[in-house]
Amino acid sequence: MLRALLLDMDNTLCDTHKAVDTAKIQLARHVGQRFSKETSLNADAFASAFVTGIYREWSDSQRSAYLPIIERQGEEAFRKKLIQDLLAEQHMSAITDTLASDLLQVFERARITAFDFYPGIADFLSRIRDTLTLVVITNGPEFSQLPKIAAVNLEYYVDHIIVGGQEGEQKPARSIFEKALQLANCQAEEAVHIGDSFSADIVGASNSNIKTIWVRHEQKPDSVSTIRACYTVDHPREIPALVDQMIAG
Ligand SMILES: [Mg+2]
Structure with a gap:
């Protein structure tokens, strides 16, 4: 589940x-x-x-x-x-x-x-939070990440926020995904990680046995890695319908 x-x-x-x-x-x-x-x-x-x-x-x-x-x-x-x-x-x-x-x-x-949410994402987070625990994992230094988090009032929309620059290691390190699972109080198989960076998000979550949704934008699949995303969408606008499907299925 x-x-x-x-x-x-x-x-x-x-x-x-x-x-x-x-x-x-x-x-x-x-x-x-x-x-x-x-x-x-x-x-x-x-x-x-x-x-x-x-x-x-x-x-x-x-x-x-x-x-x-x-x-x-x-x-x-x-x-x-x-x-x-x-x-x-x-x-x-x-x-x-x-x-x-x-x-x-x-x-x-x-x-x-x-800086703002993609259209539809704020509504999606507000709605889905009734059903799922939401943990943001963002890489980068505090200097660039904290003002962005404040700009969209992200704390209001999700349960936990992990800033890579405040941790010992950033994505794709296992430790940061373990911290996210702990905060969500769930097992790897009960979570899905969604991200656009193949090397940080998809490789990192896969190595921690967490299911993945890759937001591809215009990127080509990584031809070297043997890791594949469980699901791929072209744009964040496709995330809500896919997550709804996963909850229903
Ligand atoms: Mg990203």
């Missing part, structure tokens, strides 16, 4: 791609206007490189520069340094800490304002 849903947040319950794209556009526009005299500046390229950087898609030299900053000073310090470095690459060397902070704020405000 199905007793609990384990749920990823980013790009599963909430349209994170859209929020980040909106914030990227606003950051580019702000930088373009603020430094309009700097003819060598490519504001779009800067904003794109910033998003790539915060998603940890680093070069080797970036990795060795940024990991120690994250460990010693935290995520915000890293993001400010990333802004300074990316602008320095565009020949703007005098970016003060305050200015980097301002630009980070522009991005963060836009990101949080644009």
Whole structure:
């Protein structure tokens, strides 16, 4: 019998791609206007490189520069340094800490304002919570995850929220799925995990013997892994009907 849903947040319950794209556009526009005299500046390229950087898609030299900053000073310090470095690459060397902070704020405000559930998901959570225990497992640092959780008032919709950045290990580690099962007070076979990241959500839950629903979006199936999702949907809008079916079946 199905007793609990384990749920990823980013790009599963909430349209994170859209929020980040909106914030990227606003950051580019702000930088373009603020430094309009700097003819060598490519504001779009800067904003794109910033998003790539915060998603940890680093070069080797970036990795060795940024990991120690994250460990010693935290995520915000890293993001400010990333802004300074990316602008320095565009020949703007005098970016003060305050200015980097301002630009980070522009991005963060836009990101949080644009962050929301996919259509139908809030209603689905409110309805399904009468039947199942709901546990969100979201990877990522507190700096980026806590404001998003607050923005959609996620605590109001689910029973428990686990933030990977506050734990010893993140998805796909077994420990985090074990914690979710404990919180839900159920066995692995009584739960389903829903997520869009094959490597974090589907591989992680499968290794803990939890059934899976993969929210595929445009992704290709992993050709290397022998693991397969139990169910696949193309978009989060298909989640409610599938879960209803699983409860009925
Ligand atoms: Mg996700």
